Amino acid sequence: MKQFLNFINGEFVATGRTFEKRAPANNQVIGQVHEAGQAEVDAAVAAGRAALKGEWGRMSVVRRAELLHAVADEINRRFDEFLAAELADTGKPHSLASHIDIPRGAANFKVFADIVKNVPTESFQMTTPDGGTAISYAARSPLGVIGVICPWNLPLLLMTWKVGPALACGNTVIVKPSEETPATATLLGEVMNAVGIPKGVYQVLHGFGPGSAGEFITRHPGINGITFTGETRTGEAIMAAAAKGVRPVSFELGGKNAGIVFADADFDKAVAGITRSAFENCGQVCLGTERVYVQRPIFEKFVQALKDKAESLKIGPSELPGVGLGPLISAEHKAKVLGYYAQAVEQGATVVTGGGVPDMPGEYAQGHFVQPTIWTGLPETASVIREEIFGPCCHIAPFDTEEEAIALANATDYGLATTVWTQNLGTAHRVANAIEVGLCWVNSWFLRDLRTAFGGAKASGIGREGGVHSLEFYTETKNIMIRL
Numbered sequence: 001m002k003q004f005l006n007f008i009n010g011e012f013v014a015t016g017r018t019f020e021k022r023a024p025a026n027n028q029v030i031g032q033v034h035e036a037g038q039a040e041v042d043a044a045v046a047a048g049r050a051a052l053k054g055e056w057g058r059m060s061v062v063r064r065a066e067l068l069h070a071v072a073d074e075i076n077r078r079f080d081e082f083l084a085a086e087l088a089d090t091g092k093p094h095s096l097a098s099h100i101d102i103p104r105g106a107a108n109f110k111v112f113a114d115i116v117k118n119v120p121t122e123s124f125q126m127t128t129p130d131g132g133t134a135i136s137y138a139a140r141s142p143l144g145v146i147g148v149i150c151p152w153n154l155p156l157l158l159m160t161w162k163v164g165p166a167l168a169c170g171n172t173v174i175v176k177p178s179e180e181t182p183a184t185a186t187l188l189g190e191v192m193n194a195v196g197i198p199k200g201v202y203q204v205l206h207g208f209g210p211g212s213a214g215e216f217i218t219r220h221p222g223i224n225g226i227t228f229t230g231e232t233r234t235g236e237a238i239m240a241a242a243a244k245g246v247r248p249v250s251f252e253l254g255g256k257n258a259g260i261v262f263a264d265a266d267f268d269k270a271v272a273g274i275t276r277s278a279f280e281n282c283g284q285v286c287l288g289t290e291r292v293y294v295q296r297p298i299f300e301k302f303v304q305a306l307k308d309k310a311e312s313l314k315i316g317p318s319e320l321p322g323v324g325l326g327p328l329i330s331a332e333h334k335a336k337v338l339g340y341y342a343q344a345v346e347q348g349a350t351v352v353t354g355g356g357v358p359d360m361p362g363e364y365a366q367g368h369f370v371q372p373t374i375w376t377g378l379p380e381t382a383s384v385i386r387e388e389i390f391g392p393c394c395h396i397a398p399f400d401t402e403e404e405a406i407a408l409a410n411a412t413d414y415g416l417a418t419t420v421w422t423q424n425l426g427t428a429h430r431v432a433n434a435i436e437v438g439l440c441w442v443n444s445w446f447l448r449d450l451r452t453a454f455g456g457a458k459a460s461g462i463g464r465e466g467g468v469h470s471l472e473f474y475t476e477t478k479n480i481m482i483r484l
């Protein structure tokens with residue numbers, strides 16, 4: 001049986017306290033995960049602090065960048081191992097992990113290594129009161145030991161999205177992968193040793209949130225900043241922990257994202273786009289679309305077309321050729337999603353398609369598969385329209401005017417992402433500016449440029465990462481003023 005060990009100070013460490021990792025596609029146990037306790041967290045923090053004072057802390061930015069390029073190259077060299085580990089943990093389609101998760105895992109190191117090497121800091125010259133001259137310039141230094149708390153939906157991609165810039169800026173990191181997805185973070189420890197990243201720079205502690213590694217990391221006074229992706233309620237708990245010591249947080253939290261389709265949109269592209277944004281990764285993407293608003297003249301045609309697309313998705317395990325929809329991550333998450341499927345019916349939804357569990361052959365009958373599901377006819381107050389479900393489902397409602405679409409899209413506590421479909425540039429600009437979100441895609445979805453700001457408004461997050469915005473979080477900026 002595979003053992004997922006902690007990675008502390010360059011060594012793989014067993015703890016004797018283990019929990020099971022099960023495969024989402026058939027619910028079989030595939031590994032034992034070694035849970036870290038307070039002692040392991042203390043050891044990792046001490047090693048992280050020592051690394052800041054050692055070779056890593058003294059290393060030039062050019063050498064750091066070379067090492068991070070080597071990390072990316074090593075991930076690519078071991079691409080198949082990372083792919084297999086991610087597929088085993090998540091059950092997602094092979095095509096998805098091989099085109100998005102693993103390549104982005106490598107790219108996150110290269111992009112931020114290059115940004116840190118090339119982005120200047122500000123400098124000003126001023127006249128002093130006595131007519132002399134002074135110059136000031138900004139210098140960046142690492143924040144320190146960063147706690148990186150990760151979710152299970154895009155495990156390697158989201159973890160390296162934080163670890164890449166944190167290390168590029170000269171910090172050390174302690175990663176707590178989700179209890180559901182321990183594999184790729186652990187494998188990355190082997191990569192760090194292989195390319196010569198000093199001990200204590202990248203560390204991995206396994207476990208849960210409250211009363212376990214997650215809470216112990218976020219409460220530890222030796223952690224200088226916390227970056228987290230996950231549920232909004234968890235963000236609130238982490239923020240409370242970070243208040244002690246006034247430590248900075250960077251949060252990318254939940255969403256209840258709208259898709260807005262205008263009657264003038266390229267119909268086929270809009271249907272294909274919403275199919276992806278509602279069902280990709282079995283709906284387990286924080287940027288996904290769970291509320292779709294379609295302009296009335298094309299409403300019926302759009303509902304029928306999305307139904308056809310949903311029903312054509314092949315449901316199955318990662319390795320099934322042409323599979324479009326994998327399982328949900330866990331039995332617990334399946335119960336949550338099916339709970340919303342039941343609530344939708346209780347609240348009077350018309351079930352356009354899905355709403356249940358597909359018939360799966362053999363061992364896959366034990367897996368966490370659910371049907372892609374579309375509803376219409378619910379009031380905007382219904383729980384499935386207000387709350388993040390994180391499953392392969394969406395509600396579609398008609399709208400008449402641009403103002404109405406904007407009001408509907410904004411009527412949520414969340415503010416992460418929107419996708420707008422129109423061929424009118426004026427409409428696109430107006431709507432994009434009026435929507436209260438951190439990310440607005442027009443005629444696209446999940447199109448990423450890693451140099452741009454990424455994050456959520458309202459209850460969907462605090463701060464932005466990406467490009468130079470990541471440097472703002474992962475460094476302290478010092479102003480140095482010199483009287484000439």
Ligand SMILES: NC(=O)C1=CN([C@@H]2O[C@H](COP(=O)(O)OP(=O)(O)OC[C@H]3O[C@@H](n4cnc5c(N)ncnc54)[C@H](O)[C@@H]3O)[C@@H](O)[C@H]2O)C=CC1
Pocket residue numbers: 149150151152153176177178179207208209210213214215218229230231232234235237238252253254255285286333336388389390
């Ligand atoms: N990217 C997103 O927006 C994500 C949203 N979700 C949503 O969250 C729901 C619950 O999924 P979970 O995996 O339980 O998400 P979660 O937000 O509870 O967990 C994410 C990470 O935070 C850790 N964690 C939990 N409580 C903590 C605490 N008090 N202190 C420190 N670390 C803590 C977990 O161990 C995990 O590593 C899902 O059903 C889904 O709706 C889940 C994953 C990602």
Ligand SMILES: O=C(O)/C=C/C=C(\O)C(=O)O
Pocket residue numbers: 151153154158161229252284285286287448454
């Ligand atoms: O950084 C990205 O490209 C994707 C981010 C996606 C999430 O944060 C999520 O689904 O949780």
